[in-house]
Amino acid sequence: MPVTEAQVIDALRPVQDPELHRSIVDLDMVGDVRIDGGNVAVNVTLTVAGCPLRAELTDRVSDAVGALDGVDHVDVSFGVMTDEQRAALRERLQGEGGAAAQAGHGHQHAANIPFAEAGARTRVLGISSGKGGVGKSSVTVNVAIALARLGYEVGVLDADVYGFSVPRMLGITQAPVVIDQMIVPPIAYDVKCISMGFFAGEDQPVIWRGPMLHKALEQFLTDVYWGEPDFLLVDMPPGTGDVALSVAQYMPRSEVFVVTTPQPAAQRVAQRSALMARKVQLSVAGVIENMSWFTGDDGKRYEIFGRGGGEELAQKLDVPLVGRIPLVTELREGGDEGRPIVATEPDSEAAQAFTAVAERITTDLAPKRIYRRELTIH
Numbered sequence: 001m002p003v004t005e006a007q008v009i010d011a012l013r014p015v016q017d018p019e020l021h022r023s024i025v026d027l028d029m030v031g032d033v034r035i036d037g038g039n040v041a042v043n044v045t046l047t048v049a050g051c052p053l054r055a056e057l058t059d060r061v062s063d064a065v066g067a068l069d070g071v072d073h074v075d076v077s078f079g080v081m082t083d084e085q086r087a088a089l090r091e092r093l094q095g096e097g098g099a100a101a102q103a104g105h106g107h108q109h110a111a112n113i114p115f116a117e118a119g120a121r122t123r124v125l126g127i128s129s130g131k132g133g134v135g136k137s138s139v140t141v142n143v144a145i146a147l148a149r150l151g152y153e154v155g156v157l158d159a160d161v162y163g164f165s166v167p168r169m170l171g172i173t174q175a176p177v178v179i180d181q182m183i184v185p186p187i188a189y190d191v192k193c194i195s196m197g198f199f200a201g202e203d204q205p206v207i208w209r210g211p212m213l214h215k216a217l218e219q220f221l222t223d224v225y226w227g228e229p230d231f232l233l234v235d236m237p238p239g240t241g242d243v244a245l246s247v248a249q250y251m252p253r254s255e256v257f258v259v260t261t262p263q264p265a266a267q268r269v270a271q272r273s274a275l276m277a278r279k280v281q282l283s284v285a286g287v288i289e290n291m292s293w294f295t296g297d298d299g300k301r302y303e304i305f306g307r308g309g310g311e312e313l314a315q316k317l318d319v320p321l322v323g324r325i326p327l328v329t330e331l332r333e334g335g336d337e338g339r340p341i342v343a344t345e346p347d348s349e350a351a352q353a354f355t356a357v358a359e360r361i362t363t364d365l366a367p368k369r370i371y372r373r374e375l376t377i378h
């Protein structure tokens with residue numbers, strides 16, 4: 001007996017669009033289905049013409065329908081959405097930010113930025129430091145992947161507009177797909193990512209003043225299809241407070257983590273970034289010490305950059321020292337090559353340190369929801 005159209009549609013339900021990571025049935029991408037005995041022809045409507053993942057989609061559709069009893073041959077053809085269909089799709093996807101996204105309309109800080117709302121599910125983690133080169137981007141990327149490996153949905157916003165490095169660290173080379181002005185962030189190691197690096201060449205300088213920076217960040221928050229991740233990590237640039245100010249305005253509930261190296265001089269600079277965060281009313285949630293030690297071939301720990309800086313800064317700011325990350329060559333190499341250590345060598349000393357940071361963020365640093373003592377369950 002030949003299959004029915006309903007069976008074909010059901011079989012296609014688990015098939016995801018390779019970019020949007022959503023069911024092609026839910027996305028209204030399944031057009032005509034024709035059944036002629038054991039031959040099934042499926043027309044798939046692509047969001048944009050020349051979709052680079054067409055071959056991938058062909059395989060997924062063929063496999064899903066071909067697995068049905070009574071199907072001998074699957075023929076997959078493609079069409080392209082009309083402007084109206086794309087607009088409808090964008091509206092639907094953006095509407096999915098849930099209640100918080102809807103409530104975002106007309107918000108005094110920022111129109112339609114779901115992360116701004118009090119009830120939003122997403123925790124925004126700002127990774128900052130007083131000076132450059134201490135490992136903010138490395139920490140951002142590796143903690144993001146560690147959170148994803150723990151099963152959370154994670155996005156990374158590279159707010160370092162001038163010195164973006166997140167795309168390279170995540171090994172992302174393809175540009176984001178744009179659907180009717182909605183930017184679909186590429187995904188690497190299960191982490192969604194958006195960066196100025198996708199829009200400016202690596203060798204082109206980005207010369208912007210505060211207001212344009214502010215605008216760019218707004219666009220990264222409103223025009224990007226983030227969905228409603230559990231965590232959005234923001235790689236903040238060192239130096240000026242412009243970005244801290246924008247982050248504070250757009251996402252007032254952000255928790256700031258300050259990255260520092262162990263020497264006492266470094267933590268004084270790091271303290272400045274914490275004070276800056278507090279000045280714009282962002283809460284400082286913790287300190288992460290990076291390059292804390294190097295384990296030699298002899299198995300001994302060498303504290304190349306001194307010791308105690310992270311602990312001292314944490315005490316001064318009255319926040320926890322969330323973790324200490326060792327100095328390892330593989331971490332730098334992985335960053336240069338787009339192979340983050342947490343993904344490639346999850347059992348290594350450094351990867352475990354990042355994972356421990358991610359675990360603390362989800363446990364003892366998770367927002368407390370029980371305020372009334374009598375409701376605490378022992």
Ligand SMILES: Nc1ncnc2c1ncn2[C@@H]1O[C@H](COP(=O)(O)OP(=O)(O)OP(=O)(O)O)[C@@H](O)[C@H]1O
Binds near residue numbers: 136137163333
């Ligand atoms: N724990 C570590 N072990 C070895 N190398 C590290 C470690 N942390 C960072 N690095 C390397 O140090 C350099 C600077 O790190 P990273 O780019 O993460 O710092 P940053 O604070 O984001 O810098 P910038 O201010 O330029 O954005 C990179 O080459 C990175 O691979």
Ligand SMILES: [Mg+2]
Binds near residue numbers: 136165235
């Ligand atoms: Mg950086």
